[in-house]
Structure formats: structure tokens, C-alpha cells
Amino acid sequence: MLEMSGVAKRYRTATVETRALEGVNLSVLEGEFVAIVGPSGSGKTTFLNVAGLLESFDEGTYELDGDDVSKLNDSKRSRLRNQKIGFIFQNFNLIPDLSVFDNIDVPLRYRRFPARERKDRIQNALDRVGLLGRIHHLPGQLSGGQQQRVAIARALVGEPRLLLADEPTGNLDSKTAEGVFDLLLELHSSGSTILMVTHEDSLASHTTRSIHIRDGFFESE
């Protein structure tokens, strides 16, 4: 599903070069739930950005579902991101003036699905996260947990091959976080491949595999 070998990412300014990722080797199989665990500034989010094709990398090779992504231009990377990856962000990243329906519709629009199919998929995704009754609400009318569920529905709606979650419970209180994490576990048990970055070891203990990251290096599995 995901194969990374020797991947490195550096940020450069006129005077400073920062090594955000170095020699990352990772193989994720279909159906796995992998946690990347590390403290703030360890390179977790950079890794997730590279894995999610949100950012390019400087060295190494990366194959996603058989596609070598290192040589793809922006349009092809965007298409691959749209079709094969679903994102769940720490701060939900819902568009505040779009309804729940229209927020979940965003990835489907770029897939150019017909209206009928989009509607069915959105209803199914909302049903899975238990928010079908809030389809016409605005994000501001929902609680934090509900907003994250909408974000999960948006990530799921295109039936991606890989779900990437960046501290998915980081902005939620413990009870709500538990509910959201249970939803992720449920998705995994139904066959989804999930790659999650987190600083909480307690969450990582529930995944099939956890990897620690420090100063841009993967330390252990």
C-alpha cells in the first residue's frame, strides 16, 4: 500500500537548513492501522504531509498503491491525493460557511461524480459517523466531536485507499476523543488502512503497529 525508502525532507532559508525528516523507511500494508508517535517538533506532521502528498520530499523513493509519486506534477499528485487519500486533521479544517453536506462534497466535486452519486455517498458517510440528521447544519452549529466526525465522513466519502489522521483527537476533550478514536478503530476493523500521527502513547497502544519518531528519524517499531 505505502512504501517509503530513504525519504528525507529539508527546509531551507537563506542561512539555515533544517532537517525535518531523514532516511525514513516505512512499509504499510493494506488494512493496517499504524501510529507514528513523537513529541512536538519531532517531524510527525512533516511526515504526514509527505505521506499525504501535501508536500514534496528531497530524497528517497515513495510508492503509494504502486504509483511512484516522486516524479508526479502538481495535477497528478492532486488527482492521486483526491482519489487515494483521506485526511483527518487535528483542527478539523471544515469550511465554516459551507454546510455539512457541502463540506463533505468537496473531495467528490474534484472526482467529478454525478450529483446523484455524490448525494448518496454523502448520506452514507454521514450515516456511518452518526450525523445524518445534521446534514444541513453549518460547522459552527456542531460540537467539536461532531465537527471531527464530519471531517472523518469527508475523509471517508471518496472511499480512499489510505486514511491519514493528524492528531485526530488533539482538540477534543477526553470523552469526545474516546468516541472519535472508537470510530477510527471501527473503520479499521471494517478494512480501512489508517496512518495516524499522535503524541499520545495511549492511543498508539490500540493500533496494530506504532513507530516512534524523533528529530526527523524513525526510531523503533
Place this chain on the structure above:
Amino acid sequence: MLRYNIFLAARGIRRHPILSALMAVAVALGIAMFMSIFTISQSMSKNPLPQKNDFLYRVQLDAGDPNRPGDDPENRPHQLTYMDALALMREGWALRQSAMFGISAIIRPEGAEVPFEVFGRAAYSDFFSMFDAPFKYGGPWSDPADENRERVVVLAASINDQLFGGEDSVGEHITLKEELFRVVGVLEEWNLLPRVYDYEWSPTEDTFIPFTTAAEMEFDRRGSTNCWQSIPGQGHQAFLASECIWIQFWVELSDPSERTSYLSFLDSYANQQKELGRFQRPLDNAMHTIDEWSKYIRAVDEGIVVTIIIALLFLIVCLINSIGLLLAKFLSRNSELAVHRAMGASRVQLFTRFLVESACIGFTGGLLGLVFAWLGLMGIRVLFRGESVVAHVTQLDFSLAVGTILLAIAASLAASLYPAWRGSRGTPASLLRDAK
């Protein structure tokens, strides 16, 4: 995707209503000023008889003063002498031809005590079909009426309304210069602006009478007269026999290919005159279509061109303001752009989306600009109330209205290129970082 882009554009406009409104107003003001000026210049340079353009020709014979420059850069008089005009009419080379000049006369309506002055035109019977004069009643006088200097008259609709209450007056009589003229025709409303036959920005005349009759009855002439040589003798006949230049002359050819032949005919006539001691300047005769004549006499004032350039500069200033507003608008929504990029939008798709949003604002600005332009043109009409010419040149027609909106959209798109490029060039990760 276009529908989705329009949907997002509408959201984007609603999210920043003040910035969007400012941009639409900036575009509208620039467009309104430019289109108002452009409308006036277009109307002024418009040929009211495009269907006749390849067939009607203004004739110039160079019978001017050999020692002094004439009244145009090519030194060629715009008008003809009476002798030359009569000679060309006698030859009758063209399909139709008419010598003509403007007249004024006192008209005394039957039964009315108070006479009043009317402006008229002395011409040949061909004049009406040459310039597509529309008849409501009757028609032009006959060719024999020209030859026999008959007292016949064609009335404009307005004067027929005034004298006969708009009824069919053919066969009735009016008094001009104390002689009775029989009405042979009444024109419909005739909006020939500019009045191409003498290129005046005035409505067509009230009365039309035979050229020969006007010459015989010594009607007062209206228009310029250039007498570069002293008149040999006294009285009207001496004036008619002089080298004074005061007659406009137009011909209609059956085919544009006859133009060269007619010009040869004019040269041949001029060479004959040279043998008689006239036409002392080098051979330089000419023929102009209506469009050519308009350019030749610079019918559209150079000042209007300068005004168009100033209006264009104003439009550019408005667009530069729009660029700033768009930059502020597009760069302030990183969080939303980050989501779209993460969900699969490419740079090109974001760029296109910004252009669609700008085009929507441009469309709104165009509609608003159309209203502003219309108000501006109405303002000019109010300032020059009663001037039919002003009413004519301040008409905003359908094609110009469509042009206004298209120009507004194009201008908005041009103004949005840089902001759209700036707004769409970030990587999804950088947009996500900025959005936090």
C-alpha cells in the same frame, strides 16, 4: 466544474461582501467612463448609410487657387464651382448624381399671417434615392422638374406636421420666397446623423427643392463659399459663373469597380478645363466613399481620441485598485484553500476558481457600469437638452451594452491574473501551516 466554481465564487463574494462590492464599483466606474466616451466616439464615427458605402462617392475637383493652399492637407477644395457641378450633371456619367447646396428661405403658410424661416437643400431628384430618403407621401420630383426649374418641394415630416397637421399634403402649395411651390412628397422621420452629404451634425433639412430652381430664384445659400478669385462682374449670374467653390457633389455608381473609370472621367474633364486656362494646379481629383470622407475631413475630432485615452487610463487605474483588492481577498482565505488543496484541488483548479470569481465580480461590475454609463449619457442629454444630435450620439445600443459587460469581465480577469497566481501557488502543506 464550472458550476461548482460559480457556487464557490458566490460563497467567496458573500464571505467578503465589502471587498467584493468595492471591486465591482471600481470596475464599474472605470468601465462606465470608458464606455460613455467610447459610445459617443462610436456614434460620431458611425456611417448611417453602410449599405451605400461602396456605391456613393463624394467628388472633388481641384479647381483651387494655384497660389494658395486649400482647406485640407492635400490642398484640394472640398466643394465644386457651380460651372463644374453643372457640367458634371450634364454629362450624367454615373448611375445617379446630384449637385447640392444648403438654402434658407422664408416660408409663408397658406392662411397664416406669421412667416418663419426654414432651412432647406437644393438638389437634383436623384438625391433622395442616393441617400435613401424615406417617403411617407408622394415621392421625389421628376427629372424634367429639374430641367424646367419647376416650383416643387419635398417636405420633411416635421414641417409637414407643422403646416398640414401630418396629413398627406401632396398637391398642396406652400409659399417660399414669395412664390408658390407644389408639394410633391413628404418624408418620413429621417434620422441621417451625421448628415453625410454635407457632413453636418444636424438633422436633415425641412424642405428640399430642385437645384436649378434654387439657383434661378437666388435662394440664400447656407454653408461655406470659397472665392479665391474676384468675381468677374456684379450680380447673381456673375457669382454663378465665377470660380467660387460652394457646391457639394455626390455620385452613385452601379458598381464599385466603376470608381477608376469615373475618376478617369473627372481627370479628362479637368484636362479639358486646363486647356481653357482653368484648373491651374497639378491634376489632383478625388472620390471618397462615406467612410473615407469622414476620415478625410476628420469628422471625429482629435479631442475625442485624447478623451478616450484618458478614459482608458482611468480604467487602468481602477483595475490596479482591483488588483490590490483581489490580492487582499484571495490571500485572506488560506484555511479554505488549504482544505481544497488537501482534498484534491490542483493549482490550476484553484487558479481557475479565482478567475471564475473575478469574472463574476466583473459581470456584476459590468452591469453596474452599464447603469453608471447610462446615467452618464443621460446626464449629458440633460445638459444639452433639446439637441437632437446629442440625443443621437448618447444612445447606448445593445451591442455596446454587451460589449460593456464583456469588457468588464475581461478587465476583471486581467486584473485577477496576478492575485489568482499568488493565491494558488502555495503547496497544500504551506497553506495548512498558514491556516493554523
